[in-house]
Amino acid sequence: MVQCLDPPLDLAFAALADATRRGIIDRLGRGHASITSLADTFQMTLTGMKKHIQVLERAGLVVTQKVGRVRTCGLGKRGLEAEAEWIETHRKLFEARFEALDDIISEIEQERSNDSAS
Amino acid sequence: MVQCLDPPLDLAFAALADATRRGIIDRLGRGHASITSLADTFQMTLTGMKKHIQVLERAGLVVTQKVGRVRTCGLGKRGLEAEAEWIETHRKLFEARFEALDDIISEIEQERSNDSAS
DNA sequence: TAAACACTGAACCATATGGTTCAGTGTTTG
DNA sequence: CAAACACTGAACCATATGGTTCAGTGTTTA
Numbered sequence: 001m002v003q004c005l006d007p008p009l010d011l012a013f014a015a016l017a018d019a020t021r022r023g024i025i026d027r028l029g030r031g032h033a034s035i036t037s038l039a040d041t042f043q044m045t046l047t048g049m050k051k052h053i054q055v056l057e058r059a060g061l062v063v064t065q066k067v068g069r070v071r072t073c074g075l076g077k078r079g080l081e082a083e084a085e086w087i088e089t090h091r092k093l094f095e096a097r098f099e100a101l102d103d104i105i106s107e108i109e110q111e112r113s114n115d116s117a118s
Numbered sequence: 119m120v121q122c123l124d125p126p127l128d129l130a131f132a133a134l135a136d137a138t139r140r141g142i143i144d145r146l147g148r149g150h151a152s153i154t155s156l157a158d159t160f161q162m163t164l165t166g167m168k169k170h171i172q173v174l175e176r177a178g179l180v181v182t183q184k185v186g187r188v189r190t191c192g193l194g195k196r197g198l199e200a201e202a203e204w205i206e207t208h209r210k211l212f213e214a215r216f217e218a219l220d221d222i223i224s225e226i227e228q229e230r231s232n233d234s235a236s
Numbered sequence: 237t238a239a240a241c242a243c244t245g246a247a248c249c250a251t252a253t254g255g256t257t258c259a260g261t262g263t264t265t266g
Numbered sequence: 267c268a269a270a271c272a273c274t275g276a277a278c279c280a281t282a283t284g285g286t287t288c289a290g291t292g293t294t295t296a
Contacts, residue, residue, distance in 0.1 A: 010135055017131035018284085022204070029211030036242060046243065048285055055283090069242045069293045079212035080205050086140070087202045093147030094197035136254085154272060164273065166255055173253090187263045187272045 008060065012083050015059035020044070021052050025061060025075065032074035126178065130201050133177035138162070139170050143179060143193065150192035 015021055020042055027033060027041060039049035053073055056062035060078035064071050133139055138160055145151060145159060157167035171191055174180035178196035182189050 009140070010137060013131050013135035014283095016204075017128055017135055019128060020284090022127070025208055025211070029208065029214070034242080044284095045286065047245085047287085050244075051284070066243080071243065075212050080209045084202070084205050084209055086134075087198050087205060090143055090147065091198045091202055093143070094193050097147065097193040132253095138254090152272080162254095163256065165257085165275085168274075169254070184273080189273065 009082060009086060011059040012061060012080070015055050015061055016083075018052070018055075021056055024052060024056065024073075028062065028073060028075050032072050034070050034072055036070075038073065127200060127204060129177040130179060130196075130198070133173050133179055134201075136170070136173075139174055142170060142174065142191075146180065146191060146193050150190050152188050152190055154188075156191065 016025075023042060024038060027038065033041075035046060035049050035053060038053070039046045042049065044052075053062060053064060057064060057076075060076050061080075062073055063076045064073045066072075134143075141160060142156060145156065151159075153164060153167050153171060156171070157164045160167065162170075171180060171182060175182060175194075179194050179198075180191055181194045182191045184190075
């Protein structure tokens with residue numbers, strides 16, 4: 001519950017901050033795939049795809065196993081629990097503060113005019 | 119619903135991939151704050167904090183207004199809806215694939231032994 | 237066993253990040 | 267009006283990202 005520092009969150013959010021990697025997760029959700037087939041799907045070199053997979057692996061979102069010459073990728077055990085929790089928790093803050101948006105200025109200018117009136 | 123490309127998601131997830139910025143959101147959820155006070159809270163130079171705020175602003179997670187010499191920051195209208203939706207959608211994929219983790223190898227080795235048997 | 241295949245690693249490149257310092261600009265405030 | 271204040275912008279730095287090519291290594295397969 002208490003989340004001091006949280007490098008896992010850093011890694012996971014960073015991994016999700018790329019459309020290709022989100023696409024990979026999407027793809028792996030429909031079954032595992034080799035690096036070659038992923039590279040083909042996303043029109044990228046093998047090496048480029050391997051880097052993306054490494055990022056996802058470091059974040060715990062993807063696991064891979066090499067059998068023979070093929071490395072097969074699948075979704076990781078870690079899931080997106082922690083990320084979902086952080087977002088849900090903070091989504092409420094946004095909703096609560098929703099109307100504060102336009103009020104920031106008027107509040108402050110209120111204070112200013114009070115000050116100048118004193 | 120259909121999310122082709124989604125640069126907003128890129129920006130938001132990238133913004134969340136930093137503990138300091140998550141801390142800023144946390145802080146702004148309890149009321150708006152000036153850049154100076156945020157810089158003080160997070161023990162950082164003004165310029166450094168301003169950059170973080172810019173990242174959050176580009177992602178639409180924070181809004182700022184300058185009144186006089188003070189720029190006040192608050193949570194943005196955008197919220198975390200799209201991010202929550204993406205994560206919730208894909209969280210299910212992880213759960214569904216949960217047991218596939220250890221099965222990847224055995225499945226493939228099964229195929230291999232079938233092949234060698236034929 | 238030679239060729240094709242799947243991956244791996246090193247090196248390179250352009251750009252972004254996360255931070256700093258320093259030198260402004262514009263706003264209060266004494 | 268001068269000093270202090272809050273921010274802004276430019277420049278710099280080290281490291282990371284997202285991609286490439288090229289040259290391996292190890293595995294199948296014909």
